Amino acid sequence: MFNSLIAWGRAVLRKMGLIKEINAISDIRPIPINDSFYEAIDTWLALYKGHLAKYDNEPFHEVEFTTIEGGEQTRRMHTLGMPKIASKEMASLIFNEKCSINIDDEDLAENLGNVFEYNNFYKRFQNDLEYMFASGGLVAKAHVEVDRTGEKQIKISFVTADCFMPLSYSNDEILEGVFLNISRKGDKWYTLLEWHTWEGNEYVIRNELFESGNAGQLGVKVPLDTLYEGLKATASIENLSRPLFSYFKPNIANNIDLQSPLGISLFANAIDTIKLIDTAFDSYHREFLLGKKRIMVPATAIRAVTDPETGEMRRYFDASDEAYEAFSFDSIDAQKIYDNSVELRVEEHIKAIQSLLDIYAMQIGFSPGIFSFDGQGVKTATEVVSENSKTFQTKNSHETVIEEGIKNLIASICELAKLEKVFTVPEKYDVSIDFDDSIAEDRDANANYYLKIMNNGLMPKYMALMRILKVPEDQAKRIIQEAKDEAATELPDVDQMYGDGA
Template sequence: MNGIEYDGWVPSHVREYLKELGYRLPLEDMEPHILEWDEWMSATGDFYNYHDVDSFGRVYQVHRRSIKPAMRVCREWGSLLLNEQTRVVCEDQACTDWLDGFFSNTGFMGQAQANIARAFGLGTGAFALFFDIGRRKIKIRHFDARMVVPLTWDAEGVTECAFVTRAYYKGKPVDQLQMHVIGEHAAPSHSEPSEPFTMENGEGEIIVNDIGTSMRLDEGKSYHVITASFDEDGNLMEPEGVISDYDTGSPFPTFAIIKPAIPNTRVEASPYGQSVFADAIDAVQSVDLAFDALVNEVSAGKMRIFLSDVMFDHDKNNGKNTPIPFGKGDCTIFRKVMSTEDVVQEFAPALRTSSQAETFRIALQMLGDLCGFGLTYYDFDSSGYVKTATEVSSDNSALMRNIRKHENALTRSLATISHALLWCARGFGEPLPDEGVVTVQYDDSIVTDTSAEKAQDMAEVAAGLMGVYEYRMRWYSEDEATARKRAGELSRPVAGSDGSEDNSARLDASAHRGTMWQRCVELYSKNTAIAALQSACLRAAARTTRGLTLRMKNSYYPWLSTPTTTPGT
């Protein structure tokens, strides 16, 4: 494969260059599998296009129809895991706001969603920082497995990596190799290392999130981006304006690998991942076989009309008596040779679409189950179409478990690239503080009832069981200081100088609960589905706010027969 015949794979001269530098290329072991997965995603290869021989020895080409099930699986995972509502959240609100603006202005989430789809199909993908030194801008480039070459890795992950792309310089193709490697760095750090962040989950377990420190290099080390360019003949060249060795100054990896959270059973100890449908190839085939059979059934089941010879005109030119055909050229009208009886005869075979559709349905169910969606994800409903992600119920436990598993793996990648992005942005003059711990807030409204969860939290706010700032922290991804400020609680202290809880803050909050729960109840009073919850909120608020009398009209709150009064003490 030379520089001109570039089709997304690493050219041979780039491979030789890396080998001369002493690197062993793990791509060569995984390349046959990646190539196979790429063919299934594009519905090409011997299964879809092949040659057959009839009884007379004639060879003809056959094309099998496809709905591209492998590609659909990958796109579905991309849409389930990432969308425009996904947010990368830092401990410091200023860094969170800056990341929101960067991702929005660059369209990162949309591109990342497509990148995840490719990564889940080919087993591996990557984000990598791209630096425009002259304009002092940073971009995030996206790569799939064909362009990713890990250079240094262990069981913890990839620490050095190379990326190969095609560019054009003065109208001529150039193969560009960029290696993100660890080098010496003597410049002072932008900030001190973040302390590991601990939190307690609902089961009392302590979770230590040390992504801010575990991925960081030792003092004096930083990531360098080494660039090598090759002309169309595979010779090294130095395009104008390209820095061969750029010290980013970042102690965090300036790239992040994306892989499905499934083990690679094809090549042991490989830094590459495995396709999400690698173990479902037979199911992919069964889906397209059933679909192709369904189309063939309809095509072969069309009505056929047989006409007698007397129905055909004859052309006697050139001394020949040739019947003149008529009708569409799709083999629906046939000529009965040497026949004068039954001038017009119809034949309409019975269709087996019901049994074909049931076969197609079973094939889709097996595909969904083997690819981690559960048996009910790809299914026909009563209207006869395949269910979309927005129609998936939240009780699909198999899907939810796999979503959480993939989200955990994706969080590490997004946090890593965000750490490096923020660090390098400071180097370009952005006045950003230390981001601290970086987490990812995913949009699970596709598979869970987020509106119901918000309603429940609002009811708890109304009852005084949750603070307004806590609500904003959960649903608006704000840090505590920002949430308290925007909730109007910044001026009310929450703790004494000695760390003890300030009772004045609790009393102040109690005085405002009446207004909070009244607004909550008014918002949801017309929804009969949560009438019981509203009633519970009112009773809880009455118990919490002592001496508060709830005066409500029965006509407006039909679930209450009389106003509720809580006696004071």
């Protein structure tokens, strides 16, 4: 869906003032975010993809240089790709195959498990979190679709921050928003705006389609069936307590727009360091290119001369060999050959890059040393994570808001399931997220710690089990009761108690 052409189209539209155009034609709700913030999102995504041409009107990954003949040229800088590496590392630390979503109601747990399986949630969510850390935000939207068998299924769609615009929010929770989808058909550009708003107690979804012959313009409004057959212009839903989407963002204060509910990228405040890292890596790469062996020979030595005896053209040196450089010497040593090999500054470059990586790690919430450069590439030292490390603290900080986002998504799914009668939802249920802390936590030591407190009478059994297994209170109490019931049925037989009577 989000191929490079469409991504390019979105960037062009924003730079041409798309938000202003939407506000100008819309009678629904003005967008309280300006173009400059979405330009920042475009910058973060460009860094994540590995190439940012300019930043603050200055060259970033496009290096300008002057040739010996005075010509101006540009080349693309070699990069380490640290925005991608950092986003991936943080996402994998937080959510992986060992994470689990626990529901205290068995039937609901099974139904939600089927929803997550239908959407490949556990496989996709880590990648989607990576996009969230890169772009500063992620929206998970729930809707109902009919599968091939004719059964209703709840579909979860993920949208990155550059395709979502908030309309209203309260206590930092986004309540209304507009989703943006740009596509191309033939020589026409189409922009679908999907508005999610509240009108009194009704949750209203409106769809508007615009057509333009220019990628830089919103164009004119056209019927929805021009591109989307069967899509309704308006849908009103009653008895909803929350929106049908959940907004995720990194747990980082937005210091770009202090009034905005949107999040910022994991590396939003480390862009200068990223440039220094890539500049050092580019210099390291070119050290081998520019520092290659060169032999200076007289220009006359590479000219072709005629052998007076055979009449054949001969050279003393191979003119196509790049090791040789021809010079005209104006001295008595004009016929000497000079080896102009230079010493490569490998260790200096590696030390410089490593020091910059440590600064970068500190700026984005990792412990120094988490990234290491060995001259061949960057390695991540996840084994150094411990409970008192900066990496572990940052990981837990992000988990707080991500857990809340998952709970909100589940609430939206449950409300949609009740309205569309996809499955039954109990009046009350409890949700807990068991993130994988095994990278920094000894489960046996953790269990022994809480068991020791419980055995000393300082903590009830269910509370100890909640902390050991990371399950909700009701589930912990149910496990304890099931264990008691099972133990009660496993009574010893009479022969064991009183002997065999012999």
